[in-house]
Amino acid sequence: MRESAPMKILVTGAAGFIGSTAAQRLLARGDEVVGLDNLNDYYDVQLKRDRLARLEPQPGFRFVKLDVADRAAMARLFTDERFDRVIHLAAQAGVRHSLKDPHAYVDANVVGFMNVLEGCRHNRVQHLVYASSSSVYGGNTRLPFSEHDSVDHPVSMYAATKKANELMAHTYSHLFGLPTTGLRFFTVYGPWGRPDMALFLFTKAILEGRPIDVFNHGRMQRDFTYVDDIVEGVVRVLDKPAAPDVAYRAEAPDPATSNVPYRIFNIGNHNPVPLMEFIACIERALGRQAEKRLLPLQDGDVPATYADVDALQQWVGFVPATELAVGIARFVDWYRVYYRIVKS
Numbered sequence: 001m002r003e004s005a006p007m008k009i010l011v012t013g014a015a016g017f018i019g020s021t022a023a024q025r026l027l028a029r030g031d032e033v034v035g036l037d038n039l040n041d042y043y044d045v046q047l048k049r050d051r052l053a054r055l056e057p058q059p060g061f062r063f064v065k066l067d068v069a070d071r072a073a074m075a076r077l078f079t080d081e082r083f084d085r086v087i088h089l090a091a092q093a094g095v096r097h098s099l100k101d102p103h104a105y106v107d108a109n110v111v112g113f114m115n116v117l118e119g120c121r122h123n124r125v126q127h128l129v130y131a132s133s134s135s136v137y138g139g140n141t142r143l144p145f146s147e148h149d150s151v152d153h154p155v156s157m158y159a160a161t162k163k164a165n166e167l168m169a170h171t172y173s174h175l176f177g178l179p180t181t182g183l184r185f186f187t188v189y190g191p192w193g194r195p196d197m198a199l200f201l202f203t204k205a206i207l208e209g210r211p212i213d214v215f216n217h218g219r220m221q222r223d224f225t226y227v228d229d230i231v232e233g234v235v236r237v238l239d240k241p242a243a244p245d246v247a248y249r250a251e252a253p254d255p256a257t258s259n260v261p262y263r264i265f266n267i268g269n270h271n272p273v274p275l276m277e278f279i280a281c282i283e284r285a286l287g288r289q290a291e292k293r294l295l296p297l298q299d300g301d302v303p304a305t306y307a308d309v310d311a312l313q314q315w316v317g318f319v320p321a322t323e324l325a326v327g328i329a330r331f332v333d334w335y336r337v338y339y340r341i342v343k344s
């Protein structure tokens with residue numbers, strides 16, 4: 001049961017994996033949701049349309065096709081709609097693609113975020129929650145990754161734009177008192193997931209009898225986090241606007257908090273899983289073995305991720321806990337239904 005009155009919430013990236021799931025969660029509890037997306041072709045647009053098709057018949061949902069980088073249109077949207085709160089998930093995703101097309105990341109992730117901040121500033125938005133990423137930890141090898149650690153050494157343009165978002169948010173929290181909370185997502189997976197992510201790629205290849213590319217010769221670890229857990233964390237954080245940290249000391253600044261309404265939290269499963277174990281879970285769910293093509297670590301990738309989630313638990317009383325085998329089985333069931341694949 002919710003503790004607050006229904007709100008009018010903007011969800012950017014509403015046709016995306018996390019965005020569509022977050023919109024579903026908000027609608028289910030009675031909020032009014034305006035979903036924004038530009039439906040770009042970074043991956044299968046039909047998948048995005050099908051995610052929206054689950055939302056559009058529901059009372060309280062409206063879709064706006066718009067690019068967050070469109071400054072004038074974003075300003076009009078915020079002025080016309082007067083949102084209570086904003087969940088900003090729209091972004092150019094993908095670490096590896098950022099090596100090929102860095103300009104797309106600046107346009108969507110930096111310019112677009114600037115437009116969201118300005119919209120919130122000028123229209124009295126109560127709280128901005130936005131997606132950051134575990135990628136910001138970059139060259140940091142101390143595990144688990146803590147929000148209290150420095151993140152000044154990104155190893156991809158994608159990570160650099162997410163770090164920039166955190167800095168920009170702090171500036172607006174400082175100058176204009178805008179409550180902002182950044183959430184560093186750790187390898188999100190689950191039904192309706194992105195086709196460029198490992199779970200989707202591996203499942204598709206195994207079912208088609210093709211080899212899978214296993215980077216760093218399989219010596220990778222990831223803190224895989226189920227999408228429903230991510231969304232639960234997002235909504236709980238949304239309901240508790242960032243506030244100044246009374247313990248903050250300017251002479252010894254903590255990157256995770258501030259003396260202004262600004263917070264940063266990890267959202268991860270707090271359980272790094274070896275890549276080969278991840279693949280084994282997929283094989284069991286599919287009932288098939290994968291042919292593995294072992295390859296070196298790719299530029300922009302990091303060998304391991306592992307979330308310290310103590311701060312999130314203290315703030316909203318929640319940490320992700322869905323077991324990997326359970327989450328993968330749910331994804332495989334969805335994949336078979338969505339692509340009409342009969343079990344063999």
